[in-house]
Amino acid sequence: MNAEKQSAGGLIAASPFGKEAREAVYRAIHTRRDVRDQFLPDALDDELVRRLLEAAHAAPSVGFMQPWSFILVRDPATRQRAWEAFSKANEEAAALFNDEKRMLYQSLKLEGIRKAPLSIVVTCDPDRAGPVVLGRTHNPKMDVYSTVCAVQNLWLAARAEGVGVGWVSIFHDRDVRSLLGIPERVEIVAWLCLGYVNELYAEPELAQKGWRQRLDLDDLICDERWVDKPICSAERRGG
Numbered sequence: 482m483n484a485e486k487q488s489a490g491g492l493i494a495a496s497p498f499g500k501e502a503r504e505a506v507y508r509a510i511h512t513r514r515d516v517r518d519q520f521l522p523d524a525l526d527d528e529l530v531r532r533l534l535e536a537a538h539a540a541p542s543v544g545f546m547q548p549w550s551f552i553l554v555r556d557p558a559t560r561q562r563a564w565e566a567f568s569k570a571n572e573e574a575a576a577l578f579n580d581e582k583r584m585l586y587q588s589l590k591l592e593g594i595r596k597a598p599l600s601i602v603v604t605c606d607p608d609r610a611g612p613v614v615l616g617r618t619h620n621p622k623m624d625v626y627s628t629v630c631a632v633q634n635l636w637l638a639a640r641a642e643g644v645g646v647g648w649v650s651i652f653h654d655r656d657v658r659s660l661l662g663i664p665e666r667v668e669i670v671a672w673l674c675l676g677y678v679n680e681l682y683a684e685p686e687l688a689q690k691g692w693r694q695r696l697d698l699d700d701l702i703c704d705e706r707w708v709d710k711p712i713c714s715a716e717r718r719g720g
């Protein structure tokens with residue numbers, strides 16, 4: 482995969498990408514969307530899926546532990562059962578909002594489990610590199626953070642390939658665990674729905690449908706020390 486010319490010391494040039502390649506990277510980042518409903522039924526090409534998994538597997542990881550595994554779920558019966566687990570959890574989630582917010586919540590489509598031809602369930606094995614992992618000693622969550630990096634790599638590569646990805650997290654962990662035979666010690670990080678798409682929302686669908694807007698980046702930047710910006714304290718209070 483890495484076609485860059487290496488020096489004798491195993492280094493490659495770190496010069497910036499050309500304008501077009503650089504723009505392509507930012508384009509993938511800014512036009513990546515969470516997809517729920519735009520999936521086409523066509524099966525994904527095996528080599529393409531392999532490229533997406535290679536992109537995921539190229540992610541950074543704490544101590545280079547590479548804690549991820551990828552469960553490829555194509556069977557419609559399994560996806561149907563996953564959707565049932567989602568539905569149950571989604572009803573519980575809806576009940577937590579006040580009347581007005583619940584109406585909007587229930588109008589949102591929050592998964593594409595049955596429509597997307599492929600699901601990839603990404604897991605994190607905390608034991609992948611033995612009990613003591615370089616860089617994880619003082620924060621055990623680092624292995625999960627690493628796995629999320631793999632998800633993001635896959636998501637961006639998928640955007641470049643014209644493949645939609647939707648992350649579904651509205652599940653009881655135990656339901657997915659028993660459906661796919663995932664042992665207790667392995668963490669379930671993401672249920673991803675994948676399929677070809679012809680169109681994507683220009684902006685996050687949740688913003689377009691009035692659920693929540695993108696925050697102003699300048700409200701999220703602090704200089705040198707933590708500052709509790711008004712936007713953050715208001716949000717904490719539910720404002």
Ligand SMILES: Cc1cc2c(cc1C)N(C[C@H](O)[C@H](O)[C@H](O)COP(=O)(O)O)c1[nH]c(=O)[nH]c(=O)c1N2
Pocket residue numbers: 513514515516517590591592648649650651684685686687
């Ligand atoms: C960890 C995690 C978990 C979820 C999500 C994302 C992430 C990062 N998202 C997608 C999320 O709603 C979406 O990313 C934001 O709304 C921003 O939109 P774009 O991703 O830019 O389209 C998501 N979407 C959804 O419809 N159902 C879900 O269960 C989840 N779960």
